[in-house]
Amino acid sequence: MNNFIFQNPTKLVFGKGQISRLPQLIPAGRKIMVTYGGGSVKANGIYDQVCAALQGMDYIEFWGIEPNPTVETLRKAIAIGKERGIDFLLAVGGGSVLDGTKLIASAMVYDGDPWEIVTQGKASGAIPYASVMTLPATGSEMNSGAVISRTETKEKFAFYTSYPQFSILDPEATYTLPDNQIAAALADIFVHVMEQYLTTTGQSRVMDRWAEGLLMTVIEIAPKIKENRHDYDLMCDFMLTATLALNDFIRMGISEDWATHMIGHELTALHGITHGASLAIVLPGTMKVLREQKKGKILQYGERVWGIDRGTEQERVKAAIEKTEGFFRSLGLDTRLGQAGIGDRTIDEIQARFERLGLSLGEGGNVTGKVAADILRSCK
Amino acid sequence: MNNFIFQNPTKLVFGKGQISRLPQLIPAGRKIMVTYGGGSVKANGIYDQVCAALQGMDYIEFWGIEPNPTVETLRKAIAIGKERGIDFLLAVGGGSVLDGTKLIASAMVYDGDPWEIVTQGKASGAIPYASVMTLPATGSEMNSGAVISRTETKEKFAFYTSYPQFSILDPEATYTLPDNQIAAALADIFVHVMEQYLTTTGQSRVMDRWAEGLLMTVIEIAPKIKENRHDYDLMCDFMLTATLALNDFIRMGISEDWATHMIGHELTALHGITHGASLAIVLPGTMKVLREQKKGKILQYGERVWGIDRGTEQERVKAAIEKTEGFFRSLGLDTRLGQAGIGDRTIDEIQARFERLGLSLGEGGNVTGKVAADILRSCK
Numbered sequence: 038m039n040n041f042i043f044q045n046p047t048k049l050v051f052g053k054g055q056i057s058r059l060p061q062l063i064p065a066g067r068k069i070m071v072t073y074g075g076g077s078v079k080a081n082g083i084y085d086q087v088c089a090a091l092q093g094m095d096y097i098e099f100w101g102i103e104p105n106p107t108v109e110t111l112r113k114a115i116a117i118g119k120e121r122g123i124d125f126l127l128a129v130g131g132g133s134v135l136d137g138t139k140l141i142a143s144a145m146v147y148d149g150d151p152w153e154i155v156t157q158g159k160a161s162g163a164i165p166y167a168s169v170m171t172l173p174a175t176g177s178e179m180n181s182g183a184v185i186s187r188t189e190t191k192e193k194f195a196f197y198t199s200y201p202q203f204s205i206l207d208p209e210a211t212y213t214l215p216d217n218q219i220a221a222a223l224a225d226i227f228v229h230v231m232e233q234y235l236t237t238t239g240q241s242r243v244m245d246r247w248a249e250g251l252l253m254t255v256i257e258i259a260p261k262i263k264e265n266r267h268d269y270d271l272m273c274d275f276m277l278t279a280t281l282a283l284n285d286f287i288r289m290g291i292s293e294d295w296a297t298h299m300i301g302h303e304l305t306a307l308h309g310i311t312h313g314a315s316l317a318i319v320l321p322g323t324m325k326v327l328r329e330q331k332k333g334k335i336l337q338y339g340e341r342v343w344g345i346d347r348g349t350e351q352e353r354v355k356a357a358i359e360k361t362e363g364f365f366r367s368l369g370l371d372t373r374l375g376q377a378g379i380g381d382r383t384i385d386e387i388q389a390r391f392e393r394l395g396l397s398l399g400e401g402g403n404v405t406g407k408v409a410a411d412i413l414r415s416c417k
Numbered sequence: 418m419n420n421f422i423f424q425n426p427t428k429l430v431f432g433k434g435q436i437s438r439l440p441q442l443i444p445a446g447r448k449i450m451v452t453y454g455g456g457s458v459k460a461n462g463i464y465d466q467v468c469a470a471l472q473g474m475d476y477i478e479f480w481g482i483e484p485n486p487t488v489e490t491l492r493k494a495i496a497i498g499k500e501r502g503i504d505f506l507l508a509v510g511g512g513s514v515l516d517g518t519k520l521i522a523s524a525m526v527y528d529g530d531p532w533e534i535v536t537q538g539k540a541s542g543a544i545p546y547a548s549v550m551t552l553p554a555t556g557s558e559m560n561s562g563a564v565i566s567r568t569e570t571k572e573k574f575a576f577y578t579s580y581p582q583f584s585i586l587d588p589e590a591t592y593t594l595p596d597n598q599i600a601a602a603l604a605d606i607f608v609h610v611m612e613q614y615l616t617t618t619g620q621s622r623v624m625d626r627w628a629e630g631l632l633m634t635v636i637e638i639a640p641k642i643k644e645n646r647h648d649y650d651l652m653c654d655f656m657l658t659a660t661l662a663l664n665d666f667i668r669m670g671i672s673e674d675w676a677t678h679m680i681g682h683e684l685t686a687l688h689g690i691t692h693g694a695s696l697a698i699v700l701p702g703t704m705k706v707l708r709e710q711k712k713g714k715i716l717q718y719g720e721r722v723w724g725i726d727r728g729t730e731q732e733r734v735k736a737a738i739e740k741t742e743g744f745f746r747s748l749g750l751d752t753r754l755g756q757a758g759i760g761d762r763t764i765d766e767i768q769a770r771f772e773r774l775g776l777s778l779g780e781g782g783n784v785t786g787k788v789a790a791d792i793l794r795s796c797k
Contacts, residue, residue: 038431040435042428049424052419052670054420239650242654249630270620277669
């Protein structure tokens with residue numbers, strides 16, 4: 038196990054009716070900007086609950102942070118925030134609204150263009166911010182990362198900043214999510230865990246067990262959510278699993294991968310594919326192309342998560358990859374590039390972009406443009 | 418799932434050589450009291466590492482916090498701390514040293530007798546404190562609880578205060594632990610998890626999986642530690658599992674039990690039995706007496722943790738309890754009161770003490786003095 042330092046200060050406020058705690062959670066006397074995406078929070082009643090809770094407090098609203106939030110949109114919020122002297126941000130929505138808000142919070146104490154924060158990879162500071170999370174998927178509610186897109190150059194990168202002061206998670210907010218968002222969210226959660234799990238074996242027994250526990254939970258709840266998304270306890274599991282999949286709890290002292298995410302980001306940047314959906318296409322390919330390097334962990338994953346304990350090593354590896362792709366298909370997601378209308382030109386372009394940036398990703402640092410192209414070709 | 422608020426601000430600094438980070442971790446300008454137990458930290462080199470790291474800082478040492486720390490000893494440290502204007506505490510040792518230090522930290526901002534803090538159950542404040550943890554067991558390094566004894570009345574109770582600012586965990590510190598301490602530590606970790614797990618089924622799939630993951634880890638590492646306690650990665654698993662077993666991570670939104678601990682505390686208070694060893698005696702008894710109430714979870718535990726999937730429900734419950742007692746025996750611990758020289762008189766006394774205090778413990782609030790006595794009689 039590697040040496041590590043862990044500290045996650047975010048206060049998690051979980052359960053039905055918790056939005057009413059906002060007045061106790063936001064420090065007194067703040068000038069608040071509440072950030073929103075489109076209008077779904079008006080349809081599901083969250084907006085009304087937030088307005089009721091904030092009554093009498095000094096706040097303005099910023100609307101229109103889009104899925105895969107763009108620096109172009111966020112620049113507008115930052116300009117308003119600086120002009121009005123905003124000193125607290127409250128993101129109300131899904132991971133995109135919160136990721137965008139993380140860039141606003143960081144840019145409030147930065148003089149240059151906010152895209153510089155993204156390309157530097159790490160903010161030098163941020164004003165306090167918090168969230169009311171309505172879509173369990175990205176884990177953004179309890180971590181310091183955010184992914185921002187730049188429309189003009191079709192780029193999409195992650196950066197890191199401070200943690201949210203608090204995040205309110207009310208599972209009832211998920212009752213009205215559309216099918217495709219739930220499917221993409223479940224894939225996103227699953228792949229978050231895999232990026233921290235599908236690496237060298239034997240690094241940490243307990244981190245392995247916890248990652249496997251999250252994967253088994255996602256596999257167990259996915260078909261039940263399809264049947265009934267008004268089962269409160271079920272949606273609690275959905276929401277909590279999303280948070281625990283990417284809040285530093287399962288990456289203590291171990292190596293990570295993230296090549297699948299980086300390749301998926303390219304598909305989103307170039308073709309607008311939903312983040313979780315892009316991962317469902319790429320992960321099986323990553324497993325196929327890196328099957329020798331990742332053999333030990335794929336075998337462990339197959340046995341513990343899917344109960345695959347018969348056949349040769351090669352057969353068991355193949356079965357584990359098929360189970361993974363089958364799980365994504367069971368969610369209703371495409372798992373092949375052809376289904377999404379993506380061909381060789383995009384693969385070549387992604388290879389060229391990786392090579393231009395000199396990228397060499399993954400746990401082993403061996404996922405170059407060439408390997409990324411191999412992975413994508415195996416997903417055709 | 419119940420509504421819950423989770424926030425654990427402790428910084429975990431994990432790995433070999435991390436003690437040298439003390440100067441960066443302790444805020445500048447503090448008047449520090451470093452608290453110790455007996456002399457084991459001198460034998461294993463930890464004391465020298467701490468002294469080297471603190472060179473040039475303003476600190477005094479307090480020695481002699483005993484296993485099952487007593488308010489009588491701690492009153493002396495509190496008097497010295499107040500006299501010298503101490504404003505930072507660093508506990509160096511195992512859970513007892515840290516638990517004692519939590520009472521010192523809390524009493525530094527309290528005017529009355531420190532035992533009042535313990536009987537009130539919750540401190541009203543505390544000065545900042547931190548730890549260098551040398552014995553993985555209690556989880557005290559990343560939680561807000563502490564258990565304090567009072568010699569004159571043979572009492573032992575838990576109270577809650579603030580969280581440690583940071584805790585340094587160097588697995589190499591465990592290489593020199595004696596067999597009996599390791600055995601008691603493993604039992605303590607195991608039972609911490611069981612207190613949060615062996616309750617009503619179906620409360621949270623992910624909390625169940627994580628608890629089961631910790632239990633499986635303890636079961637897997639225990640015999641290996643017996644073979645070779647100089648395997649660094651193995652001792653990493655030991656140390657990290659202890660922390661994760663009792664740092665609020667596996668109790669989100671679920672009910673808990675803790676009757677076994679309360680009964681075990683009585684055995685320690687009356688007979689001086691090591692904490693972990695007392696739990697190894699009581700837990701199988703709790704499972705036997707409450708087997709109907711806890712049947713659903715015992716069956717799940719038996720199947721997922723021990724692979725017990727054959728036989729009638731009654732047979733599987735029995736097998737799961739036997740596996741549990743067998744695990745404690747495999748550690749080299751006594752699992753029967755008779756082995757520890759404890760008979761009916763103690764059982765009667767514990768029943769009387771429970772009844773005098775009007776205690777009614779456990780998840781169901783039904784572990785009265787009478788039930789506690791039944792549990793103890795089943796452990797004869």
